[in-house]
Amino acid sequence: MKSYSIKELLNKQPIGDSVEINGWVKTFRSNRFIALNDGSTIHNLQCVVDFENFNENLLKQITTGAALKINGILVESQGRGQSVEIQATDVFVHGTADSETYPIQPKKHSLEFLREKAHLRVRTNTFSAVMRVRSALAFAIHSYFQQNGFYYMHAPIITGSDAEGAGEMFRVTTLDTKKPPLNDNGEVDYTQDFFGKETNLTVSGQLEAETYAMGLGKVYTFGPTFRAENSNTSRHLAEFWMIEPEMAFYDLDANMDLSENFIKWVLQYVLDNCKDDLEFLEKRLLDEEKSKPQHERSEMALIEKLRFVVDNNFKRVSYTEAIDILKNSKPNKKKKFQFPVNEWGVDLQSEHERFLVEKHFKCPVILFDYPAKIKAFYMRLNEDKKTVRAMDVLFPQIGEIAGGSQREERLEILQQKINELDIDEKELWWYLDLRRFGTAVHSGFGLGFERLVQFSTGMGNIRDVIPYPRTPQNAEF
Amino acid sequence: MKSYSIKELLNKQPIGDSVEINGWVKTFRSNRFIALNDGSTIHNLQCVVDFENFNENLLKQITTGAALKINGILVESQGRGQSVEIQATDVFVHGTADSETYPIQPKKHSLEFLREKAHLRVRTNTFSAVMRVRSALAFAIHSYFQQNGFYYMHAPIITGSDAEGAGEMFRVTTLDTKKPPLNDNGEVDYTQDFFGKETNLTVSGQLEAETYAMGLGKVYTFGPTFRAENSNTSRHLAEFWMIEPEMAFYDLDANMDLSENFIKWVLQYVLDNCKDDLEFLEKRLLDEEKSKPQHERSEMALIEKLRFVVDNNFKRVSYTEAIDILKNSKPNKKKKFQFPVNEWGVDLQSEHERFLVEKHFKCPVILFDYPAKIKAFYMRLNEDKKTVRAMDVLFPQIGEIAGGSQREERLEILQQKINELDIDEKELWWYLDLRRFGTAVHSGFGLGFERLVQFSTGMGNIRDVIPYPRTPQNAEF
Numbered sequence: 001m002k003s004y005s006i007k008e009l010l011n012k013q014p015i016g017d018s019v020e021i022n023g024w025v026k027t028f029r030s031n032r033f034i035a036l037n038d039g040s041t042i043h044n045l046q047c048v049v050d051f052e053n054f055n056e057n058l059l060k061q062i063t064t065g066a067a068l069k070i071n072g073i074l075v076e077s078q079g080r081g082q083s084v085e086i087q088a089t090d091v092f093v094h095g096t097a098d099s100e101t102y103p104i105q106p107k108k109h110s111l112e113f114l115r116e117k118a119h120l121r122v123r124t125n126t127f128s129a130v131m132r133v134r135s136a137l138a139f140a141i142h143s144y145f146q147q148n149g150f151y152y153m154h155a156p157i158i159t160g161s162d163a164e165g166a167g168e169m170f171r172v173t174t175l176d177t178k179k180p181p182l183n184d185n186g187e188v189d190y191t192q193d194f195f196g197k198e199t200n201l202t203v204s205g206q207l208e209a210e211t212y213a214m215g216l217g218k219v220y221t222f223g224p225t226f227r228a229e230n231s232n233t234s235r236h237l238a239e240f241w242m243i244e245p246e247m248a249f250y251d252l253d254a255n256m257d258l259s260e261n262f263i264k265w266v267l268q269y270v271l272d273n274c275k276d277d278l279e280f281l282e283k284r285l286l287d288e289e290k291s292k293p294q295h296e297r298s299e300m301a302l303i304e305k306l307r308f309v310v311d312n313n314f315k316r317v318s319y320t321e322a323i324d325i326l327k328n329s330k331p332n333k334k335k336k337f338q339f340p341v342n343e344w345g346v347d348l349q350s351e352h353e354r355f356l357v358e359k360h361f362k363c364p365v366i367l368f369d370y371p372a373k374i375k376a377f378y379m380r381l382n383e384d385k386k387t388v389r390a391m392d393v394l395f396p397q398i399g400e401i402a403g404g405s406q407r408e409e410r411l412e413i414l415q416q417k418i419n420e421l422d423i424d425e426k427e428l429w430w431y432l433d434l435r436r437f438g439t440a441v442h443s444g445f446g447l448g449f450e451r452l453v454q455f456s457t458g459m460g461n462i463r464d465v466i467p468y469p470r471t472p473q474n475a476e477f
Numbered sequence: 478m479k480s481y482s483i484k485e486l487l488n489k490q491p492i493g494d495s496v497e498i499n500g501w502v503k504t505f506r507s508n509r510f511i512a513l514n515d516g517s518t519i520h521n522l523q524c525v526v527d528f529e530n531f532n533e534n535l536l537k538q539i540t541t542g543a544a545l546k547i548n549g550i551l552v553e554s555q556g557r558g559q560s561v562e563i564q565a566t567d568v569f570v571h572g573t574a575d576s577e578t579y580p581i582q583p584k585k586h587s588l589e590f591l592r593e594k595a596h597l598r599v600r601t602n603t604f605s606a607v608m609r610v611r612s613a614l615a616f617a618i619h620s621y622f623q624q625n626g627f628y629y630m631h632a633p634i635i636t637g638s639d640a641e642g643a644g645e646m647f648r649v650t651t652l653d654t655k656k657p658p659l660n661d662n663g664e665v666d667y668t669q670d671f672f673g674k675e676t677n678l679t680v681s682g683q684l685e686a687e688t689y690a691m692g693l694g695k696v697y698t699f700g701p702t703f704r705a706e707n708s709n710t711s712r713h714l715a716e717f718w719m720i721e722p723e724m725a726f727y728d729l730d731a732n733m734d735l736s737e738n739f740i741k742w743v744l745q746y747v748l749d750n751c752k753d754d755l756e757f758l759e760k761r762l763l764d765e766e767k768s769k770p771q772h773e774r775s776e777m778a779l780i781e782k783l784r785f786v787v788d789n790n791f792k793r794v795s796y797t798e799a800i801d802i803l804k805n806s807k808p809n810k811k812k813k814f815q816f817p818v819n820e821w822g823v824d825l826q827s828e829h830e831r832f833l834v835e836k837h838f839k840c841p842v843i844l845f846d847y848p849a850k851i852k853a854f855y856m857r858l859n860e861d862k863k864t865v866r867a868m869d870v871l872f873p874q875i876g877e878i879a880g881g882s883q884r885e886e887r888l889e890i891l892q893q894k895i896n897e898l899d900i901d902e903k904e905l906w907w908y909l910d911l912r913r914f915g916t917a918v919h920s921g922f923g924l925g926f927e928r929l930v931q932f933s934t935g936m937g938n939i940r941d942v943i944p945y946p947r948t949p950q951n952a953e954f
């Protein structure tokens with residue numbers, strides 16, 4: 001007797017064969033119809049038991065959440081809602097699930113409730129679908145880069161350098177917390193710490209990825225990054241995964257081409273490979289939004305929104321042009337923006353980015369050449385000395401999905417920038433070495449993986465697209 | 478004019494075409510022959526400059542490590558050592574590399590020296606080859622699991638649970654180091670820390686992976702894990718990457734089948750896709766070992782060793798059988814083992830594992846059914862009450878490459894074990910929930926990624942197979 005996953009069985013449909021499947025009970029109706037799911041697909045397999053032939057005590061154990069092994073014959077289904085079903089000849093109960101205490105009952109649970117049960121929520125349709133899409137997205141990312149001549153690079157997680165300044169950092173230490181050793185100056189003596197110096201969790205692998213791009217040509221990172229910011233919002237995690245490609249000999253135009261091509265390919269992969277899960281999630285979102293007032297609902301359904309990105313060219317617009325458009329826009333004139341756009345130099349907010357994408361251009365947008373003052377020190381200064389070769393990729397609903405730049409490859413200009421910002425050059429000796437020895441035009445960008453999962457699944461809260469979210473006051477499991 | 482990577486150009490060989498390439502100078506001979514490398518392959522491309530047609534100042538800038546853009550015609554090479562070369566019509570210097578100060582000169586550098594220059598060492602042949610193989614291995618791992626119905630799962634990096642006890646942990650904190658807040662008992666008040674409790678870096682994602690296997694069926698993690706152990710050896714890192722597949726409804730036999738099948742597939746992928754790099758690394762290892770006494774040299778060359786794993790069945794042997802073999806073995810009787818094997822119950826050392834693989838069975842070995850006392854609490858107890866359903870996969874040269882078990886799925890037995898070990902049940906409430914609700918036979922194993930990279934590249938020190946190694950007293954870059 002062959003053992004199958006439900007996904008295999010639904011694909012192959014070996015009618016008339018004796019098969020074995022394992023899974024968890026979703027529902028058990030009329031003491032006869034078991035809907036079994038094993039996580040391989042959103043679809044359940046109906047297993048029909050002739051209750052006359054089974055022990056009553058056994059049947060009592062078949063409740064939502066119980067784990068079963070079922071042997072039987074695969075037959076065409078007479079009922080509606082499924083093409084095949086199993087006529088069970090044998091049922092073995094791996095483990096029961098007491099319906100009084102098992103939290104995941106066949107009814108609607110709030111996302112908040114399920115966050116408290118993060119170890120069980122993947123057994124629900126919504127979270128199993130989200131996590132399968134997440135897995136497919138991750139593989140699509142690796143596949144794209146590997147097919148296009150990039151090498152995967154693991155940037156360090158524990159870092160002794162805090163020069164990037166992308167955000168607040170978590171300290172990593174093995175010192176005695178209560179009585180840390182002090183040096184002669186009365187300061188904490190980090191030379192006695194595990195690494196002999198103060199160390200933190202990385203906020204970005206970019207600088208290290210640059211060192212590898214300047215040897216391997218094209219590389220990408222895909223690893224966890226951390227921010228110790230006290231942001232209790234639906235958009236922020238203290239621990240999240242980032243993808244950071246970095247390419248030698250790429251200028252900003254090539255960087256923009258790559259980001260567009262990459263994002264489209266990855267979303268097309270999900271459209272091709274996660275159809276069932278996307279259809280389920282699209283329906284979930286529609287249901288959820290029914291209770292909202294019209295103006296708060298999504299303009300596009302989930303799959304339409306993915307198609308919108310895949311099928312449209314990304315419009316490339318300079319920051320300066322964008323400011324002109326925004327200044328003269330209706331919402332700005334009618335003071336509908338929370339942050340009015342009055343002058344060149346201001347940072348753009350999500351409301352502005354979404355206006356450009358959803359209302360003005362009606363396609364994804366790449367903004368470039370931002371004011372130097374609102375961007376990071378390593379971005380390449382333009383001839384005008386006011387702007388840098390930065391770019392942000394803007395999406396409907398979420399605004400910025402990726403941000404990058406051509407990197408400053410000129411040693412003197414980079415040193416000047418570092419000094420202006422009071423960063424210690426010694427901290428960045430190795431980064432500056434890249435400009436001393438065989439420097440070249442190079443570029444890269446970063447994309448927050450969870451934002452991409454949110455976009456692809458329609459989940460509104462970032463805590464619902466990662467298995468175990470880490471947020472202020474919360475590191476359970 | 479089309480821009481190519483050197484790998485593309487060597488594959489396609491568009492003879493007679495005008496092409497553009499970018500890369501770094503490996504060597505410049507006779508003011509005429511530039512060996513250029515762009516990291517896409519171990520092979521350099523020879524670019525021939527007619528020095529009569531080029532400015533002398535330009536030629537002077539062509540030194541090892543300089544970054545160049547070269548335009549020219551691809552022609553068949555007249556010289557030895559390459560099939561094609563570029564007749565350069567135009568040379569642009571992106572960036573120079575002063576031969577007085579650039580550390581990576583065309584001569585043999587020690588691996589120790591290169592560790593100090595970890596930001597530049599990927600520009601050497603050895604490290605570029607190692608890191609390309611590393612990237613291919615990572616992709617092979619994802620490909621294998623995705624093709625076989627597994628879902629990729631990101632286990633949390635920051636963890637509030639320290640119950641697994643796999644090793645010493647790093648604390649993650651944002652508290653004031655010098656003057657941490659104290660509670661009424663005079664202890665550090667972790668409720669004021671970022672997560673409201675004491676948190677550490679994960680030592681393993683297994684327990685969380687189990688929660689996902691019990692919903693999605695088959696999952697795998699691939700992420701960084703940490704050990705704060707003061708082990709300054711060539712085999713240990715404080716930060717390393719682990720792969721941990723976890724499968725519902727798999728018993729130990731299925732787990733052993735998977736581990737064998739998985740490892741063979743991944744190594745075959747590298748044999749198929751990294752031929753040039755493996756050949757280079759094999760030659761490197763032979764050269765390196767020439768200076769060693771005969772008995773310290775590898776018995777097999779690198780590619781032969783990979784074939785040895787791919788082509789042989791893994792012999793499955795119980796711990797009890799293995800102890801008998803070892804007790805009666807020549808090296809044990811002649812007291813050649815550093816750790817003599819006298820009785821059932823001892824933990825096996827690398828020397829014993831290697832003896833079994835290299836001398837006795839002459840094939841990879843999977844040992845199973847270890848004494849409960851030397852294995853972790855979550856492994857399934859056998860009927861004999863003495864052994865658990867553990868398994869270790871043993872390889873030539875390195876000994877244990879992977880370790881796993883069938884997990885204890887019975888609530889009472891798991892609780893008993895936890896209590897015996899004085900672990901607080903409350904710490905593991907969610908892990909125990911898996912046994913309360915829909916428990917089932919399940920299994921998994923863990924494989925240290927860097928060990929696999931070492932095995933595949935022949936690098937003797939684990940610090941040389943990860944971009945930026947983290948070890949006691951060392952977190953540079």
